[in-house]
Amino acid sequence: MAQLLFNCFAAFTVVCAAGVVLNKNVVNAAMCLLLSLVGVAGLFVALNAYLLAFLLLLVYAGAVVALFLFIIMLLDTKGDQQPGLKHLSLVARILAFALVAGGFVSFFMRSQLPEPALATTPALGAELKLYAYQLFTTYLLPVQVLGFLLLIAMIGVIVLSKKFAATEDAK
Amino acid sequence: MADFYFNLPLWFRSLVQGLAVIAVIFPIAGMCSMAERKVSAWLQGRPGPNRALPFWFAWVPVVGPLLQRLGIFHVMADGGKMLFKEDSLPGHVNKFYFILAPIIAMMPALTTVTTVPFGAYFDVAGNVIPLGLARVDIGLLAVFAVSSLGVYSLILAGWASNSKYPFLGGVRASAQLISYELAMTLSVIPVFLWINAPGQPGTMSLARAVEFQSQPGLLGGAWFIFIMPVAALIFLVSLFAETNRHPFDMAEGEADLVGGFHTEYGAFKWGLFFVAEYSHMLIGSGVFTLLFLGGWNPLPWVTLSQLAVWLHVAQLPLVVGVLSIAIFLAKVLALIFFFMWVRWTVPRFRYDQVMEIGWKKLLPLAIANLIAYAIGIAVLQK
Numbered sequence: 001m002a003q004l005l006f007n008c009f010a011a012f013t014v015v016c017a018a019g020v021v022l023n024k025n026v027v028n029a030a031m032c033l034l035l036s037l038v039g040v041a042g043l044f045v046a047l048n049a050y051l052l053a054f055l056l057l058l059v060y061a062g063a064v065v066a067l068f069l070f071i072i073m074l075l076d077t078k079g080d081q082q083p084g085l086k087h088l089s090l091v092a093r094i095l096a097f098a099l100v101a102g103g104f105v106s107f108f109m110r111s112q113l114p115e116p117a118l119a120t121t122p123a124l125g126a127e128l129k130l131y132a133y134q135l136f137t138t139y140l141l142p143v144q145v146l147g148f149l150l151l152i153a154m155i156g157v158i159v160l161s162k163k164f165a166a167t168e169d170a171k
Numbered sequence: 172m173a174d175f176y177f178n179l180p181l182w183f184r185s186l187v188q189g190l191a192v193i194a195v196i197f198p199i200a201g202m203c204s205m206a207e208r209k210v211s212a213w214l215q216g217r218p219g220p221n222r223a224l225p226f227w228f229a230w231v232p233v234v235g236p237l238l239q240r241l242g243i244f245h246v247m248a249d250g251g252k253m254l255f256k257e258d259s260l261p262g263h264v265n266k267f268y269f270i271l272a273p274i275i276a277m278m279p280a281l282t283t284v285t286t287v288p289f290g291a292y293f294d295v296a297g298n299v300i301p302l303g304l305a306r307v308d309i310g311l312l313a314v315f316a317v318s319s320l321g322v323y324s325l326i327l328a329g330w331a332s333n334s335k336y337p338f339l340g341g342v343r344a345s346a347q348l349i350s351y352e353l354a355m356t357l358s359v360i361p362v363f364l365w366i367n368a369p370g371q372p373g374t375m376s377l378a379r380a381v382e383f384q385s386q387p388g389l390l391g392g393a394w395f396i397f398i399m400p401v402a403a404l405i406f407l408v409s410l411f412a413e414t415n416r417h418p419f420d421m422a423e424g425e426a427d428l429v430g431g432f433h434t435e436y437g438a439f440k441w442g443l444f445f446v447a448e449y450s451h452m453l454i455g456s457g458v459f460t461l462l463f464l465g466g467w468n469p470l471p472w473v474t475l476s477q478l479a480v481w482l483h484v485a486q487l488p489l490v491v492g493v494l495s496i497a498i499f500l501a502k503v504l505a506l507i508f509f510f511m512w513v514r515w516t517v518p519r520f521r522y523d524q525v526m527e528i529g530w531k532k533l534l535p536l537a538i539a540n541l542i543a544y545a546i547g548i549a550v551l552q553k
Contacts, residue, residue, distance in 0.1 A: 054316040062319025069326050070345045129373030
């Protein structure tokens with residue numbers, strides 16, 4: 001039963017993820033992203049990582065995709081405008097393709113992971129206290145770096161969106 | 172009887188329990204729309220709906236006219252109207268999302284019920300066993316996560332309607348709901364810092380919050396609204412914003428947006444939006460009751476178990492269960508009345524004021540409150 005559910009959620013996630021990329025309509029793509037995230041949350045539940053499942057729903061499905069939709073609606077983009085192939089976008093495409101290809105190659109070369117010793121592996125994603133403890137001890141540096149990155153992004157948004165009085169005068 | 176029930180397969184019992192809870196939530200949400208009209212009338216000094224009456228009921232003495240004046244039959248008349256009215260589909264809408272939006276509105280509203288405990292009983296050993304559909308350890312997080320999906324119904328309804336007023340309503344709703352989620356989440360952290368005392372397993376369970384408010388002693392028996400009044404205030408204000416209630420009902424704002432996101436909707440689809448709104452209010456009030464108003468404890472410093480002993484029913488789980496659910500529902504309905512009271516008393520905010528309250532007032536206040544309580548709790552529980 002659990003295995004069947006896991007497989008269903010996995011297939012659902014992949015189909016929806018394909019929908020994100022293949023959909024012409026941007027709103028449809030965003031909704032596919034939402035469903036794909038719900039599928040991943042289902043996978044987490046099947047793996048007994050309830051905390052991660054609900055955090056994923058809360059942060060990504062509840063807020064991030066809603067913001068995506070918000071922006072899509074504000075910009076009112078039509079899916080049919082195809083800008084010309086610029087140099088930068090060409091490089092980005094080649095890089096993205098190389099990444100995907102690399103992922104596939106490594107998947108087929110080394111997809112057999114050693115069987116983990118389940119009894120000794122702590123279920124970090126399942127319990128609140130364990131998760132928080134790991135976050136503030138073992139993974140403190142990544143958390144700090146990510147927090148700093150978000151701070152930079154936040155300051156960047158303020159700089160970009162706010163009109164400063166001094167610069168207005170200088171013009 | 173009880174043995175027979177517990178011998179049934181688990182999936183069947185879950186199904187029955189789930190349907191039973193939905194069968195309670197749905198009519199209460201419907202009755203709330205009626206109560207709204209009656210309360211508004213009462214607050215504005217007019218009689219309110221008092222006409223509808225099935226003709227045979229007029230022959231019943233005293234009770235018939237009384238129910239007529241209370242407007243009870245208007246609920247049925249309204250429900251019937253919603254069902255039988257022509258469900259028109261405007262030609263300019265995106266049909267798929269237009270029909271999907273009211274369905275999405277109902278789904279999170281009814282799904283969150285699973286993680287909200289609504290009563291308790293005592294087992295043979297005298298332990299308090301919470302009554303709820305699912306006993307999850309991350310209760311509140313689950314409620315927040317699933318109810319945050321409700322925003323999609325407003326966004327999609329606004330976008331799919333393909334006309335400017337619903338669109339503006341949808342855009343406003345998405346910005347507002349995301350803004351107030353922050354303050355709301357931050358405001359409850361002090362509660363769970365207090366509950367997760369050192370040496371105990373970490374939990375976000377709502378039943379545990381009630382358990383913590385039913386301890387002996389001055390501090391133990393106090394409801395969290397007395398211990399953390401600022402957190403309760405922030406949570407309540409955010410709840411108004413999250414449920415799109417007046418004075419935060421920017422998504423509808425009939426003065427400037429006709430009807431907001433549901434301008435193009437009619438009949439049963441429109442009704443679904445409203446049942447969803449009241450279900451959200453019910454669940455939000457339920458969470459507020461559990462966190463800050465002592466859950467199923469009758470009074471501050473008077474716990475359910477004390478009441479059960481006084482009434483000599485502590486040995487009857489069924490009676491205690493019904494009693495606890497009644498106390499809980501009474502608190503929730505009192506909160507719903509408070510929602511309506513505010514709606515018909517306070518004028519609506521302007522949209523920039525809503526954003527300012529959310530980002531410049533509530534969020535810093537919630538952060539300051541969190542830091543103050545974190546320090547206080549660290550000193551107290553050391």
